[in-house]
Amino acid sequence: MANLPKRRCLAPPSDTTATASLDRFLESALAMADPSISIGLSLERILDSTPLQSDKESILDVATRLASALMDASKRSTRKLATAHNLSVWPLTADLTIKVFSMLDTESVCFAAATCSLFSRCASDSLCYxxxxxxxxxxxxxxxxxxxxxxxxxxxxxxxxxxxxxxxxxxxxxxxxxxxxxxxxxxxxxxxxxxxxxxxxxxxxxxxxxxxxxxxxxxxxxxxxxxxxxxxxxxxxxxxxxxxxxxxxxxxxxxxxxxxxxxxxxxxxxxxxxxxxxxxxxxxxxxxxxxxxxxxxxxxxxxxxxxxxxxxxxxxxxxxxxxxxxxxxxxxxxxxxxxxxxxxxxxxxxxxxxxxxxxxxxxxxxxxxxxxxxxxxxxxxxxxxxxxxxxxxxxxxxxxxxxxxxxxxxxxxxxxxxxxxxxxxxxxxxxxxxxxxxxxxxxxxxxxxxxxxxxxx
The missing domain is CATH 3.80.10.10 (Ribonuclease Inhibitor)
Structure with missing residues (x-):
């Protein structure tokens, strides 16, 4: 029996396309001179083209959650960037930083821990308390x-x-x-x-x-x-x-x-x-x-x-x-x-x-x-x-x-x-x-x- 070509298996749906699309959307939004105005006008046009009131409320709910997620992601990225900067410019090693913190009063250690992630990790050491x-x-x-x-x-x-x-x-x-x-x-x-x-x-x-x-x-x-x-x-x-x-x-x-x-x-x-x-x-x-x-x-x-x-x-x-x-x-x-x-x-x-x-x-x-x-x-x-x-x-x-x-x-x-x-x-x-x-x-x-x-x- 002749060997027949095998049928190609259907690949499972991938998130690559959605991720790339979202990346392009964010890049476009961030490249705008004033994204708040453009995004606002775009949202209004979408709402105007939606006939049902329930759909409009659903769109606004999704937009609110999207804005909140974007805000949280922005804050996390800001903290990561600040931590990377602190690690590059802070002159002391972690051991020396812990030793310095151990010489401070307890309230100052708590204030230092709230400053950045680097200090928070050092201030959590047992020597500081x-x-x-x-x-x-x-x-x-x-x-x-x-x-x-x-x-x-x-x-x-x-x-x-x-x-x-x-x-x-x-x-x-x-x-x-x-x-x-x-x-x-x-x-x-x-x-x-x-x-x-x-x-x-x-x-x-x-x-x-x-x-x-x-x-x-x-x-x-x-x-x-x-x-x-x-x-x-x-x-x-x-x-x-x-x-x-x-x-x-x-x-x-x-x-x-x-x-x-x-x-x-x-x-x-x-x-x-x-x-x-x-x-x-x-x-x-x-x-x-x-x-x-x-x-x-x-x-x-x-x-x-x-x-x-x-x-x-x-x-x-x-x-x-x-x-x-x-x-x-x-x-x-x-x-x-x-x-x-x-x-x-x-x-x-x-x-x-x-x-x-x-x-x-x-x-x-x-x-x-x-x-x-x-x-x-x-x-x-x-x-x-x-x-x-x-x-x-x-x-x-x-x-x-x-x-x-x-x-x-x-x-x-x-x-x-x-x-x-x-x-x-x-x-x-x-x-x-x-x-x-x-x-x-x-x-x-x-x-x-x-x-x-x-x-x-």
């Missing part, structure tokens, strides 16, 4: 944003600072963040929490989730700062004593809250070198035990504290419990007595507190003295003057209201030498007033009976 700081962000920061950043940091996570810093000492300026923003520290068996070394929480809302479970996962934490989370701090302190034994710097600030477990810090946190307890109700006996037990304590800030009178200072000086202390801040402590301050300064002059280099005993309302007694006022004035003259290695800050001066005439008050290394200004201890107690007795108890209260900074 090793130190998360959103306390100064002007944009609204939400819990999912913080959680995403923690997850993005991965194994490079080192520090987290979230919340809203107080503005003009406004304690009611709460952050929109809540405790649940830290939930990512507990996920995956608390892997992220084990990596964390520094945690700052400012004015968070504790309504849906408290930070205690997150702190339990942060067993290697070296620095913790919590401000404005009243009602939780005593619980948090117990968590610190139980789980966070590597703490070196601890800063807690509240409004009149009493701490019941603060003396346990010395046993649980042997590396503690900096302690700030601002605005708490703490007695002299607890402070004496605390500081004597913290052998390596170098920095102590008790600003705005409510209860102690200052007698713990004498106990520490006699027992040598403050040999390592370099900085002592007792600013605006409500019940701080002039007599105890005088005894403390006298001990400084006689050789105690050898490592001390900075002291702040300022008070917006003055110190507490018994009514009718001028002895504590005079002795305190003399001791302040002598410390400024004989211990230039110590910077003494003692700013008080100017209505009553220690020396009678502020202009004749002695001031530290201008060439000393103390760094104290000429305003130190020049204008100082003391609060008179309402009690007529000059005994020790009269100091606390008439103490005036005032807002805490």
């Amino acid at each position: 090793a130190n998360i700081d959103l306390t100064r962000s002007v944009a609204k920061v939400t819990n999912p944003i913080v959680s995403t950043m923690i997850q993005r940091a991965g194994k490079n996570l080192q520090s987290i600072k979230v919340g809203r810093l107080p503005q003009d000492n406004n304690r009611l300026d709460k952050s929109p963040l809540t405790g649940s923003c830290l939930a990512a520290l507990v996920s995956d068996g608390g892997a992220a929490g084990l990596l964390l070394r520094k945690l700052h929480l400012h004015n968070l809302k504790m309504k849906d989730y408290n930070p205690c479970s997150a702190l339990m996962a942060c067993k290697n934490l070296a620095e913790l700062e919590i401000v404005g989370m009243d009602g939780w701090l005593d619980v948090i302190l117990r968590i610190i004593c139980k789980y966070c034994h590597s703490i070196e710097r601890l800063c807690l600030q509240a409004l009149g809250e009493c701490l019941c477990h603060v003396e346990d810090l010395t046993k649980s946190c042997p590396l503690l070198s900096s302690l700030s307890l601002r605005g708490f109700g703490i007695g002299d006996d607890i402070l004496s035990v605390l500081i004597k037990g913290a052998q390596g304590l170098k920095y102590l800030d008790l600003s705005g504290s409510l209860y102690f009178s200052g007698s713990f200072l004498s106990d520490l000086g006699k027992g040598g419990g403050a040999n390592s202390l370099e900085t002592l801040i007792l600013r605006d402590c409500i019940n701080l007595r002039a007599r105890e301050v005088s005894l403390f300064l006298s001990a400084v002059l006689y050789g105690d507190w050898k490592q001390l280099r900075y002291v702040d005993i300022s008070n917006r309302k003055g110190l507490v003295v018994p009514r009718g007694s001028s002895g504590p006022r005079t002795r305190c004035a003399i001791e302040v003057s002598q410390v400024l003259q004989r211990r230039p290695d110590i910077r003494l800050i003692a700013d008080y209201p100017s209505e009553i001066c220690f020396y009678g005439d502020c202009t004749n008050s002695p001031s530290p030498s201008s060439d000393s290394d103390s760094g104290s200004s000429s305003s130190d201890t020049l204008s100082c007033s003391l609060i008179d107690s309402s009690s007529s007795s000059e005994e020790e108890d009269s100091y606390l009976s008439g103490a005036r209260l005032f807002p805490i900074i």
Whole structure:
């Protein structure tokens, strides 16, 4: 049988013709001097030649979708062109760019990521989120944003600072963040929490989730700062004593809250070198035990504290419990007595507190003295003057209201030498007033009976 020629198979329809036709259409449209007018007139002619209203509406719908698709394609092409340009002109490699971004604050990294695709890829690296700081962000920061950043940091996570810093000492300026923003520290068996070394929480809302479970996962934490989370701090302190034994710097600030477990810090946190307890109700006996037990304590800030009178200072000086202390801040402590301050300064002059280099005993309302007694006022004035003259290695800050001066005439008050290394200004201890107690007795108890209260900074 003779071989007959095979029939040619019909090829499947190809999009080549349609694509070429569309390319020619776009080339023609883009080549027009003013394509908007020409395309508009062409669309009107098509509509005029279409008799049915439904067909006209369908044509307009297709034209609208075509215009939208053309706009989106144009934007994508613009971004691709910009990315190619940035890649050609950006002088740094991707590794160096990531290293530079890792040195920026978190908000700047986010702004850089929104600039172009090149920066977005570099800013998504985990190194850029090793130190998360959103306390100064002007944009609204939400819990999912913080959680995403923690997850993005991965194994490079080192520090987290979230919340809203107080503005003009406004304690009611709460952050929109809540405790649940830290939930990512507990996920995956608390892997992220084990990596964390520094945690700052400012004015968070504790309504849906408290930070205690997150702190339990942060067993290697070296620095913790919590401000404005009243009602939780005593619980948090117990968590610190139980789980966070590597703490070196601890800063807690509240409004009149009493701490019941603060003396346990010395046993649980042997590396503690900096302690700030601002605005708490703490007695002299607890402070004496605390500081004597913290052998390596170098920095102590008790600003705005409510209860102690200052007698713990004498106990520490006699027992040598403050040999390592370099900085002592007792600013605006409500019940701080002039007599105890005088005894403390006298001990400084006689050789105690050898490592001390900075002291702040300022008070917006003055110190507490018994009514009718001028002895504590005079002795305190003399001791302040002598410390400024004989211990230039110590910077003494003692700013008080100017209505009553220690020396009678502020202009004749002695001031530290201008060439000393103390760094104290000429305003130190020049204008100082003391609060008179309402009690007529000059005994020790009269100091606390008439103490005036005032807002805490």
